[in-house]
Amino acid sequence: MSENIESKPYISFLQAESKHKGIFKWILSTDHKRIGIMYLAGMLCFLLVGITFGFLMKLEMLTPGKTLFDAQTYNTFFTLHGIIMIFLFIIPGLPAVFGNFMLPLQIGARDVAFPRLNLLSWWLYVIGGIFAIVSLFLQGGPIDTGWTFYVPYSLRTGTNVSLPLFAAFILGFSSILTGINFVTTVHRLRAPGMTFFKMPLFVWAIYSTAWVQVIATPVVGITIILVIVERAFSLGIFDPSLGGDPLLFQHLFWIYSHPAVYIMILPAMGAVSEIIPTFAKRTIFGYKAIAYSSLAIAFIGYFVWAHHMFTTGISDVSRFIFSLLTFLVAIPSGVKVFNWVATLYKGSITPGVPLLFVMMFIFLFSIGGLTGLVLGSLATNVHVHDTYFVVAHFHYVMFGGTVMIFFAALHYWFPKMFGRMFNEKVAKWSVGLIFVGFNMLYFTMFILGYEGMPRRYWDYLPQFQTLQVISTVGSWILIAGILLMFGNLHRAMKKGTSASANPWGGKTLEWTIPSPPPVHNFDEIPVITHGPYYYGEEEEK
Amino acid sequence: MSDTVIKNHAENLQEEHVHRDDFGAKMGMWLFLFTEILLFGGLFLLYMAYRLEYSHEFHIAARELNVGIGTFNTIILLTSSLTMALSIAAMQRSRKGLSLFLLASTKILAIGFLVNKYFEWSAKFEHGLYPRSDVLLDKPRGEYLFYGMYYAMTGLHAIHVIAGMTILIFMFVFIWRNIITPTNYVKLENAGLYWHLVDLIWIFLFPLFYLIR
Numbered sequence: 001m002s003e004n005i006e007s008k009p010y011i012s013f014l015q016a017e018s019k020h021k022g023i024f025k026w027i028l029s030t031d032h033k034r035i036g037i038m039y040l041a042g043m044l045c046f047l048l049v050g051i052t053f054g055f056l057m058k059l060e061m062l063t064p065g066k067t068l069f070d071a072q073t074y075n076t077f078f079t080l081h082g083i084i085m086i087f088l089f090i091i092p093g094l095p096a097v098f099g100n101f102m103l104p105l106q107i108g109a110r111d112v113a114f115p116r117l118n119l120l121s122w123w124l125y126v127i128g129g130i131f132a133i134v135s136l137f138l139q140g141g142p143i144d145t146g147w148t149f150y151v152p153y154s155l156r157t158g159t160n161v162s163l164p165l166f167a168a169f170i171l172g173f174s175s176i177l178t179g180i181n182f183v184t185t186v187h188r189l190r191a192p193g194m195t196f197f198k199m200p201l202f203v204w205a206i207y208s209t210a211w212v213q214v215i216a217t218p219v220v221g222i223t224i225i226l227v228i229v230e231r232a233f234s235l236g237i238f239d240p241s242l243g244g245d246p247l248l249f250q251h252l253f254w255i256y257s258h259p260a261v262y263i264m265i266l267p268a269m270g271a272v273s274e275i276i277p278t279f280a281k282r283t284i285f286g287y288k289a290i291a292y293s294s295l296a297i298a299f300i301g302y303f304v305w306a307h308h309m310f311t312t313g314i315s316d317v318s319r320f321i322f323s324l325l326t327f328l329v330a331i332p333s334g335v336k337v338f339n340w341v342a343t344l345y346k347g348s349i350t351p352g353v354p355l356l357f358v359m360m361f362i363f364l365f366s367i368g369g370l371t372g373l374v375l376g377s378l379a380t381n382v383h384v385h386d387t388y389f390v391v392a393h394f395h396y397v398m399f400g401g402t403v404m405i406f407f408a409a410l411h412y413w414f415p416k417m418f419g420r421m422f423n424e425k426v427a428k429w430s431v432g433l434i435f436v437g438f439n440m441l442y443f444t445m446f447i448l449g450y451e452g453m454p455r456r457y458w459d460y461l462p463q464f465q466t467l468q469v470i471s472t473v474g475s476w477i478l479i480a481g482i483l484l485m486f487g488n489l490h491r492a493m494k495k496g497t498s499a500s501a502n503p504w505g506g507k508t509l510e511w512t513i514p515s516p517p518p519v520h521n522f523d524e525i526p527v528i529t530h531g532p533y534y535y536g537e538e539e540e541k
Numbered sequence: 542m543s544d545t546v547i548k549n550h551a552e553n554l555q556e557e558h559v560h561r562d563d564f565g566a567k568m569g570m571w572l573f574l575f576t577e578i579l580l581f582g583g584l585f586l587l588y589m590a591y592r593l594e595y596s597h598e599f600h601i602a603a604r605e606l607n608v609g610i611g612t613f614n615t616i617i618l619l620t621s622s623l624t625m626a627l628s629i630a631a632m633q634r635s636r637k638g639l640s641l642f643l644l645a646s647t648k649i650l651a652i653g654f655l656v657n658k659y660f661e662w663s664a665k666f667e668h669g670l671y672p673r674s675d676v677l678l679d680k681p682r683g684e685y686l687f688y689g690m691y692y693a694m695t696g697l698h699a700i701h702v703i704a705g706m707t708i709l710i711f712m713f714v715f716i717w718r719n720i721i722t723p724t725n726y727v728k729l730e731n732a733g734l735y736w737h738l739v740d741l742i743w744i745f746l747f748p749l750f751y752l753i754r
Contacts, residue, residue, distance in 0.1 A: 113565050180572040188565040218576040222583035226693065234673045235689035236682070237587060243682025244689070248590055252583050 012419065012516040030115035033517060035122050036101030037417065039092060042126060044486070046088040051479060053081035058441070058475040061468050064460055071458040075144035076159070078456055080136070082147025083164060087171050088129055090402055091260060094267035095213070096125070096178060098409050099206045101417060103182060105510035105517065106200045108191025108526045113184040117177055124174035131167035135160045146456065148257070151238040151249045155230055162228045169224045172217045175263075179213030182206055191509075193528035200508045200532040201290050205270020208294040212259045212266070212301065220256030223249060247312060254305035262301040264398060266294055268405035269336055272358050275412050276340050277533040278506040279355040280347025284533045286339040293332035300329050310381045319378055326376035333369055337362060352504060353427040357408030360435050364400025368393060371446065386456075389449025395442045407434075407485065414489060415503045419516040420496030426488040433481030440474025508532050563727040570731040574738050577701075581742055584694050588749060591686050598683025603754040605670065606691075610661045611751035614654050615743065621650035622740040625733045635723040637716060644713055647736065651706045658699055691750055698742055705739045708732045 013033045020028050026038060057077050060067050100118065104111055112118050136142045143164045145154040154161050186207045190199070199207075226237055227249070236242030238249045277284045284290065306314060306322040340362065349355070371393045374380045384390065415421055444467045449455075453464050460468065502511040509526060510517070592599050628643035669676030670688055677685050712732045715721040721729050 110560070113562065114569060117569075176573075176576050180569050180576075183572060184565050184569045187568060188562055214572055214576055215579065218579035219583045222580045222697075225697075226583075226587075229693065233692075235693055236672065236685050237689050237693060242689070243595070243686045245590065245594075248587060252586070 010514060010518040012514070013519050014419070014516050016519045028119070030111070030119050031519065032100050032104050032111050032115065032118060033417075035118050036097050036099075038122055039096040039100060039125065042122075042129065043089050043092060043097065046084050046129060050081055050084040050089060051482065053077045053084070055475060055479055057081065058472045060458070061460070062472050064462055064465060072141075072144065074458040075456075076142040079143050079146050083132060083143070083168070085398075086147055086260075087168050088125075088132065090264045090398060091171070091175060092125060092178075093264060093402060093406055094271060094409060095182070095206055095209050095263070096121075097406075098202075098271065098413060099178075099182060099209075099267060102413065102510055103185060103203060103206055104189065105513070105521055106203050106508050106532075107186065107189060107194055108509050108522060108528065109185065109189035110521050110525075112181050113188055114181050117181055121174045121177040121181070124170050124177070128167045128170035128174060131170065132164050135163035135167065138163065148253060149224070149227060150253075151227065151230075151246045152240060154227055155239055162231055165224045165228050169221055169228075172221045172224070175213050176217045176221075179210040179217070182210035183214065186210075191525050191528055197288065197291070198528055198531050199291075201273035201284065201287070201294075202267070202270035202508075204291045205266045205268075205273070205294050208298040209263050209266045212263050212298050216256045216259035216263075216302070219252055220260075223252040223256070247309070247314070250309050250312060251305070254308045255302075258305040258308065259298075259301045261397075262297055264402045266297060268361070268402045268409075269294065271405050271409040271412070272340060272361060273336075274506070274508065275354045275358050275408060276343050277535070278412075278504050279352050279358075280344050280349050281505065281535055282343055282347040282533075283531070283535050284339070285342040285345075286335070287531065287533075289335050290339050293335045296332040297329060300325065300332070304329060307376055307381075310378060311385045323376055323378050323381075327373065330369065330373060337366065350504075353422075353424060353431065354408045354412035354504075356428065356431045357404050357411065360431065361401060361404045361408065364396050364404065364438065367443075368396030368400055372397065384449055386454055387449035388445040388453045388455055391455045392442045392445035392449060395445070399442070400438060404434075410489065412504070413510075414492070415499030416510055416515045416517070418493050418496075419499050419514075420492050421499050421503065422488055422492035422496055427485065430481045430485035430488060433477055433484060435481075437474050437476070437478025437481055441471050441478055442474075444468075444471040444474070507534055561725075563725075566727045566731060567734075570734050574734060577738055578742075581694075581697070584690070584697065585745070588690050588694065591683070591690060595681075595683025595686060598681050599687050600754060602680075602684040602687035603750060605665075605668075606751050606754075607661060607664070608751050610657055611747055614657050615747050617650050617654045617657070618740045618743050621647045621654070622737050624650065625736045629726065629729055629733050632716070632721065632723060632726045632729055640729075641713065641716055644709060644716070648706055648709050648713075651702055651709070654702060655699065658695070694746055695750070698739070698746060701739045701742070705732075705736050708735060 013031055016031075018025050018029065026034055029035065056068070057074065060069060060074055060077075100112070138160050140158055140160045142159060143161050144157060144159050145161060149161070149165060154165075186199070186203060226235075229235055230238055234242065236244045238244045238246055240246055273284055273290055304322060304326045306318060307326045310319055310323075340358075371389070375384065375390065375393055411422065411427060445453075448464055448467050448471075451464070453460055499515045501514050503515075504511075512526065513522060624643045624646040628640045628647065631637075631640035631643055665671065665688075671677065672685075672689060672692065677688060709732060712721065712729055715728060
């Protein structure tokens with residue numbers, strides 16, 4: 001059937017002409033596929049900037065005392081690393097790139113519900129990014145508060161705080177609009193016959209994420225605005241010298257920023273649920289459990305924010321409750337991991353590059369998740385709070401979790417997006433390098449943190465040096481792996497062999513149309529009669 | 542509702558390339574309004590926390606506010622919501638002129654609200670009741686915070702009034718140019734929803750600042 005489709009001549013979205021010329025064909029396009037790729041381009045630029053900051057920080061930690069630059073520079077570097085990686089890379093991450101590109105394809109739609117709003121979201125993303133970058137070069141110097149902008153320091157510091165905060169507000173607005181767009185799209189534009197429980201699990205994950213974006217982001221929006229206003233007019237709301245309570249800032253900040261963690265991880269989990277059935281040639285195990293666990297994670301995620309504040313002096317009762325609720329998140333997360341592993345069981349597994357990334361994800365994310373329990377329980381939290389242990393934990397979860405799946409999804413959907421295949425052998429080498437480098441870089445941090453190395457410190461005691469050196473060398477290997485991976489993909493975009501409509505043997509709708517997809521996606525809107533991972537014939541054999 | 546769906550479906554068949562989904566458009570708008578409520582929700586949460594912490598000072602500080610102007614502004618906004626709703630009703634009944642007139646009235650009322658607000662705030666400034674003023678710094682911290690919250694919340698609300706007015710100007714142009722028509726007025730309805738939200742938030746701000754004293 002796929003041969004028939006491909007033999008038909010068509011204009012792919014990459015080549016399509018519009019009333020605009022040159023670069024405007026892209027930056028004024030409302031095509032969800034082009035917007036997805038534009039997000040990808042923007043995000044990769046920021047990712048490289050973020051990696052550079054991380055690389056320099058690790059280089060500074062090679063020796064105790066000053067290695068390359070002074071403490072103030074280090075402060076701005078970890079702040080910028082955090083802001084760029086979180087607000088400009090991981091939060092938009094999978095939803096903005098693959099959500100935009102794949103959501104309409106996977107539900108059998110021609111575009112998202114509000115294409116122009118979608119373009120506006122991208123523009124807001126770009127403007128927010130520009131503001132963040134511009135703030136680096138203004139008088140006063142780059143922001144040095146850490147990405148959490150805690151008051152009262154963020155009210156007192158002379159560095160540029162207001163502009164990057166405003167940038168974060170704009171990025172939040174972009175995220176809200178994307179969320180509204182996706183929720184409406186899922187409700188209104190599913191192909192005939194595609195009931196909620198016939199949707200691919202990536203769609204479920206994007207749908208849950210979109211709700212978190214809609215519900216959580218406004219709260220951080222107002223919090224950020226209040227800090228800007230506070231700096232300009234001294235309303236006193238967060239300023240202890242004027243009667244305000246800085247702890248309320250932390251509450252409001254984490255009411256958003258904890259659910260934001262699930263904005264980052266849920267779409268990644270959705271992509272895993274796509275990749276595993278494709279490479280195991282089996283129907284996903286426990287479809288409904290995975291779908292519901294996405295919603296459960298999104299829901300419980302709202303009620304755990306104060307676990308970031310265990311050492312701030314909040315009451316024992318609230319600490320106890322928040323600790324308990326934090327443990328509950330492990331249940332739906334565990335449900336997912338077990339279902340993925342069960343899907344692989346007795347499958348006919350092809351170890352393609354996306355699946356290797358997924359395997360790495362399951363390994364790293366399990367470590368990240370289990371150390372999360374260490375941090376979630378009160379007694380151990382007090383011991384390792386604000387140490388490298390926390391840094392290691394969230395890098396295992398965010399980098400080992402979300403970013404690895406970002407890379408996996410990039411390889412998985414690359415043939416669909418660009419119509420070309422990448423070099424598998426080189427890609428596998430990069431997977432190996434990333435795995436080794438990652439664990440050298442971050443696992444040492446668990447030990448360092450456990451031994452008492454505080455996070456965000458520019459200097460350290462001599463006895464930590466061996467581990468710091470291992471960690472720094474790990475960062476070089478990791479970066480080499482990442483660059484090799486991007487080099488390989490870049491080469492594939494230009495010189496790769498052309499991809500068929502369905503190179504991996506996937507069963508969801510995006511694989512039924514040619515690669516790269518035509519402008520209007522589907523010649524005829526498909527009618528859905530069975531679930532998304534229907535390997536019925538193969539399994540009966 | 543099912544009627545509109547069928548109608549929309551029929552229209553979709555007629556013009557293949559123009560995708561129109563009024564129900565979806567309204568759904569998106571409601572989601573957006575939801576985020577607006579959450580945006581103010583953060584401020585209401587802060588208000589609650591500080592009201593509990595400094596209940597006595599809030600009580601005293603609230604006496605300085607002018608209930609007369611507050612009440613007048615409440616009436617203005619409620620009336621503007623009425624004219625907004627009537628403007629949509631007029632459009633549904635194909636009375637373009639009346640719809641434009643009612644929309645213009647809504648805008649004039651909104652301007653009235655802002656003018657009142659201007660006089661109210663300048664009176665406060667004359668009495669030295671603004672952040673960082675010597676008068677306020679001498680007062681207990683709870684009273685300082687009351688004004689902090691007052692300016693933050695009514696200020697953000699005023700920004701929303703201005704945003705709403707901007708939207709209404711667009712709607713006026715759209716009706717004028719027949720982009721909004723008696724068969725396709727979902728933009729006007731969504732603008733109306735936004736305007737009612739602006740009104741609704743004021744309905745909560747008014748008692749919290751002016752009446753609890």
